Amino acid sequence: MIGELLTAQVLLGILASGIRLATPYLYAALGETFGQRSGVLNLGVEGQMLVGAFAAFYVARQTGSLWLGVAAALFVGALMGLIMAFVSITLHAQQGISGIGFYLFGLGLSDLLFQTLLGTVQTVSGFRPLAIPLLSRIPVLGEVFFNQNLLVYGAYLLVPVAAFVMDKTTFGLKIRAVGENPEAADSLGVNVSLVRYITVTLGGALSGLAGASLSIALLNVFQQNLTSGLGFIAVALVYFGGWRPWGVLAGALLFSMVNALQLWVQVLGLPIPSEFAVMMPYVLTILALVVAVQRVRPPTALTKPFVREG
Amino acid sequence: MKQWLAALWNSQLVDALLPVFATLAALLVGALMLLALGANPLVAYAALVEGAFGSLNAIADTLVRATPLLFVGVGICIASRGGVTNIGGEGQFVVGALCAVLVGLSFPDGPALLVVPAALLAGMVGGAIWGGIPGLLKAHFNVNEILSTVMMNQIAVQGMNFLLIGPLMDPVQLQRASRIPQTARISPAFDLPRLAPTRLHLGTLLAILMAVLVYILLWRTTLGYRIRAVGLNKEAARYAGINVPRYIALSLALSGALAGLAGAVQIYGVNFRMFTDGSATGFTGSAGFHGIVAALFGQLHPLGTIPAAFLFGGLLVGANKLQRAVQVPAALIVTLNGLVVVFVVSTELWRQKRARRRVIERPLERDETPLIPTPPAATGQEGAV
Numbered sequence: 001m002i003g004e005l006l007t008a009q010v011l012l013g014i015l016a017s018g019i020r021l022a023t024p025y026l027y028a029a030l031g032e033t034f035g036q037r038s039g040v041l042n043l044g045v046e047g048q049m050l051v052g053a054f055a056a057f058y059v060a061r062q063t064g065s066l067w068l069g070v071a072a073a074l075f076v077g078a079l080m081g082l083i084m085a086f087v088s089i090t091l092h093a094q095q096g097i098s099g100i101g102f103y104l105f106g107l108g109l110s111d112l113l114f115q116t117l118l119g120t121v122q123t124v125s126g127f128r129p130l131a132i133p134l135l136s137r138i139p140v141l142g143e144v145f146f147n148q149n150l151l152v153y154g155a156y157l158l159v160p161v162a163a164f165v166m167d168k169t170t171f172g173l174k175i176r177a178v179g180e181n182p183e184a185a186d187s188l189g190v191n192v193s194l195v196r197y198i199t200v201t202l203g204g205a206l207s208g209l210a211g212a213s214l215s216i217a218l219l220n221v222f223q224q225n226l227t228s229g230l231g232f233i234a235v236a237l238v239y240f241g242g243w244r245p246w247g248v249l250a251g252a253l254l255f256s257m258v259n260a261l262q263l264w265v266q267v268l269g270l271p272i273p274s275e276f277a278v279m280m281p282y283v284l285t286i287l288a289l290v291v292a293v294q295r296v297r298p299p300t301a302l303t304k305p306f307v308r309e310g
Numbered sequence: 311m312k313q314w315l316a317a318l319w320n321s322q323l324v325d326a327l328l329p330v331f332a333t334l335a336a337l338l339v340g341a342l343m344l345l346a347l348g349a350n351p352l353v354a355y356a357a358l359v360e361g362a363f364g365s366l367n368a369i370a371d372t373l374v375r376a377t378p379l380l381f382v383g384v385g386i387c388i389a390s391r392g393g394v395t396n397i398g399g400e401g402q403f404v405v406g407a408l409c410a411v412l413v414g415l416s417f418p419d420g421p422a423l424l425v426v427p428a429a430l431l432a433g434m435v436g437g438a439i440w441g442g443i444p445g446l447l448k449a450h451f452n453v454n455e456i457l458s459t460v461m462m463n464q465i466a467v468q469g470m471n472f473l474l475i476g477p478l479m480d481p482v483q484l485q486r487a488s489r490i491p492q493t494a495r496i497s498p499a500f501d502l503p504r505l506a507p508t509r510l511h512l513g514t515l516l517a518i519l520m521a522v523l524v525y526i527l528l529w530r531t532t533l534g535y536r537i538r539a540v541g542l543n544k545e546a547a548r549y550a551g552i553n554v555p556r557y558i559a560l561s562l563a564l565s566g567a568l569a570g571l572a573g574a575v576q577i578y579g580v581n582f583r584m585f586t587d588g589s590a591t592g593f594t595g596s597a598g599f600h601g602i603v604a605a606l607f608g609q610l611h612p613l614g615t616i617p618a619a620f621l622f623g624g625l626l627v628g629a630n631k632l633q634r635a636v637q638v639p640a641a642l643i644v645t646l647n648g649l650v651v652v653f654v655v656s657t658e659l660w661r662q663k664r665a666r667r668r669v670i671e672r673p674l675e676r677d678e679t680p681l682i683p684t685p686p687a688a689t690g691q692e693g694a695v
Contacts, residue, residue: 043397043456047648092662093655096395096456097606100599101655105648111641116347224641225589229464236457275472282464289453 010268014260016144019152020218022249022256024049024210024227026155028234029241029248030162031206034199036238037166039179039301042084042200043099045207046231047106052077052208053215054110057222058117061124066216070151073212074205080106081204085197092305103231111224118222126220127151151209151217158206162245175199179299182306192306207231229282236285242296251288258284320668325661326614329607332653333625340646349636361631362624370508374580376623378403378572378594380517382601383608383615384524385441385568390610391528392561393541398444398459399569399598400590401466402437406570407593408470409436411577411584414496415478422499429500430574437570438563440466445562449555455562463598467590474586492585502579513575518616520568525612537561572597600626600647606654625650 028045035042042048052073060069084102087093127149136146166172177185178195186192210231215222233255241247262277318324341351362372382399389396396402410433417425440462447453474491483490502511528534539547540557548554573594577584586592604622608614629643 041456087652087656090659091656092659093652094395094658096397097602098652098655100397100602101648101651103648104596104599104651105645108641108644108646108648112343112347112639112645115639115641232457232460232464236461239454239457273472273476275468275475279465279468282461282468285461286447286453286458289457290447290451293452293454 010264012140012144014257014264017263018253018257018260019144020148020256021259022252023152023155023213023218024230025234025237025252025255026158026249027206027210027213028231029237029252030158030245031203031210032235032238033162033241033243033245033248034166034175035196035203036302037179037243037299038175038196038199039182039299039304039306040085040088040196040200041095041099041235041303042081042088042102042203043096043232043235044080044084044102044106045099045203045210045234046227046229047103047109048077048080048084048204048207049211049214049227049231049234050106050110050225051080051211053211053226054113054222055208056212057124057215058113060126060216061122066127069216070209070212073208075208077208077211078201078205081201081207082197084204085200089193089196089200089305092307095303107225110226114222114224121221121223123221124216126216126218149217151213155213156249159245159249166245171195176299178306179301182301182304186306186308196306207234210234233281233285236289239298240285240288240292242292243299254288255281255284320664322668325664326609328657328661329609329618329654330621332657333621333650336646336649336653339649340642343642343645344636344638347638347642349638354632354636354638357635358625358628358632360628361635362628366506367508368627370506370510372620372624372627373514374509374511374623375595375627376604376619377514377517377579378576378597379601379604379623380521380615380619381572381575382569382597383604383619384517384521384612385565385572386602386605387608387610387612387615388524388528388537388568389441389561389565390605391541392537392557392565393544394445394448394558394562394565395456396441396459396562396565396569397456397599397602398441398462398566399572399601400594400596401459401463401598402440402566402569403573403576403594403598404463404466404470404590405440405573406433406437407573407577407584408473409433409570410574411493411496412478414500414577415494418497422497426500426502426578429578430571433570433574433577434567435570437573438567441566441569442559442563445559445566448562449559459562463590467586470584470586470593471588474584478584480583490585493583495583496577498582500578501582502575509580511579513579516575517572517619520571521612521616524568528612569598569601572601595626596644596647599651603647603651603654606651622650 028049032042032045055076056069056073059072060066080102087098088095129147129149132146136142166175174185174190174195177190178192182192211227214226237248237251237255240251258281262280265272265277266274337355344351344354361368363369382403386396410429413429413432414425444455444458444462447458448455474493478493480492480494483492502513504511528538536552537557537560539550539552540554544554584593600622604619605615607618607622629646633640633643
């Protein structure tokens with residue numbers, strides 16, 4: 001049985017789908033990284049993903065343009081992010097709970113729109129695999145790494161970009177300052193609220209894109225609760241990745257590989273109840289959190305609203 | 311007169327009503343959505359009120375629906391006062407229900423007076439364990455309890471699905487090959503007594519009793535004092551010699567115990583068996599999340615949570631009627647719930663500002679320390695690691 005699981009073909013299959021499945025985790029978790037580094041915990045990622053996934057699917061289906069779908073997902077995600085920012089930054093709402101509110105809102109709204117505008121589960125022809133010339137010709141690995149669709153490539157490209165912005169730009173410095181010591185940043189003339197508004201809105205846009213990557217690039221369908229907990233795992237990945245883009249990449253790959261493995265376990269019909277297979281990523285998340293939080297400290301001002309004294 | 315009005319405006323009464331205003335604001339947004347769906351919001355909301363409070367049966371249904379929210383909400387009060395955020399009500403509810411139904415199914419011929427309390431206790435223990443695990447992880451490994459409780463929810467649901475599709479499935483369903491994932495019905499002898507010729511059952515009284523008990527626990531016992539001390543200021547509590555990790559774990563475990571009891575009462579008072587639609591919501595009706603809203607409504611006070619739970623229970627029962635009256639998808643209700651949560655937590659700033667202003671404006675009474683009252687341990691606002 002173990003031998004059956006470990007044939008080269010199966011391993012490559014797991015690897016290829018693992019690489020693909022990391023896409024939504026990457027977009028959502030990288031966006032969330034920006035928000036959390038600036039001190040805002042957005043627990044509504046799941047809701048933003050769902051609304052983004054629906055917007056992308058619906059617009060792509062109606063207009064026939066996948067890129068318009070992507071734009072729609074970015075837009076509604078950003079809009080939800082902006083509202084989240086207003087509620088947590090300006091109104092000081094408790095972030096753990098307002099996030100659950102946004103999750104329920106996104107869950108309900110995407111389902112409501114789905115039932116009103118589409119009615120039944122339909123499909124769309126999503127982004128096609130795009131072989132990168134030469135690289136995709138590399139035997140075995142070329143197929144795994146360089147024959148994916150554009151949104152998958154985009155997610156991996158976003159990792160170095162996010163790391164660069166965070167570590168090497170003035171804006172990145174401001175984000176970190178605002179998340180570590182907002183009082184000091186404020187006294188140096190950094191607009192704490194503005195920085196946080198930008199990161200949370202950006203995070204929302206990327207969550208929307210994460211949803212789009214599911215509905216028009218990976219699965220090419222929309223249905224009720226399409227994301228099924230993926231957004232919550234993305235939030236956990238930020239902790240796991242130590243609030244650093246490269247760490248997030250490592251976490252996203254680990255999780256997507258476990259997920260791919262889980263899917264193959266079911267496809268191969270191995271005698272493990274599917275419920276336990278589905279449970280695996282969540283158990284792993286908790287274990288990963290135990291390990292991860294021993295290594296790094298979260299941003300000091302995480303979840304704390306900024307109030308200027310005096 | 312003017313002064314009197316100002317006093318009224320500054321009174322805590324308005325504070326208590328803030329969540330109500332927030333809900334009305336959420337319903338206003340809901341009205342816009344209803345308009346967009348081509349439904350008349352006035353007709354819809356009239357149906358909501360009638361569905362919730364329009365008849366004896368409606369009121370009984372509201373009370374029944376409010377019962378799990380009250381249990382969960384009172385648990386949320388404990389966690390929040392202890393300075394931790396429990397998002398895991400759903401999972402604790404499910405595990406509590408599973409434990410309780412197992413007791414009932416294991417002793418079908420036992421005396422009800424013994425089996426039912428044992429089942430309710432089993433539910434509490436199950437919920438306590440499910441809440442206690444994130445509690446211990448938070449206390450000893452500094453694992454963010456918001457995330458771990460969310461993950462525990464998903465694990466509980468998968469466990470429930472496995473058991474109800476597998477070992478616990480109703481033998482009748484197995485024979486019929488319809489294979490609906492539900493357990494057998496518990497012995498009718500175990501049903502909680504009805505209180506009136508309606509669906510109202512003893513569990514509702516039990517929930518109110520628990521709210522009172524938790525109030526006494528939190529404000530009249532050393533244990534509760536320590537929980538609140540840890541929630542207000544961990545450092546100070548540590549200097550005072552309180553074992554902070556123990557009380558962090560304990561507040562989450564107690565919080566889970568109440569959510570577990572909610573699940574147990576749901577079995578013995580309402581459903582008499584456990585079933586699943588694959589998600590948590592099918593069985594819990596999202597009580598684990600709605601309980602949080604009820605607690606926020608009640609200003610994280612167990613006694614305040616009582617009317618809050620009934621108001622919110624009414625909203626949920628009425629929403630069903632609304633949905634039938636104007637023919638909109640049930641998903642609208644979920645959307646509305648989300649809006650209510652967001653609007654209610656958004657009133658936090660005003661409440662804090664008002665509390666501060668009240669202290670500044672009011673002359674100090676004798677022997678009173680001029681302390682700005684700290685808002686109740688802001689859930690998740692501190693140390694959300």
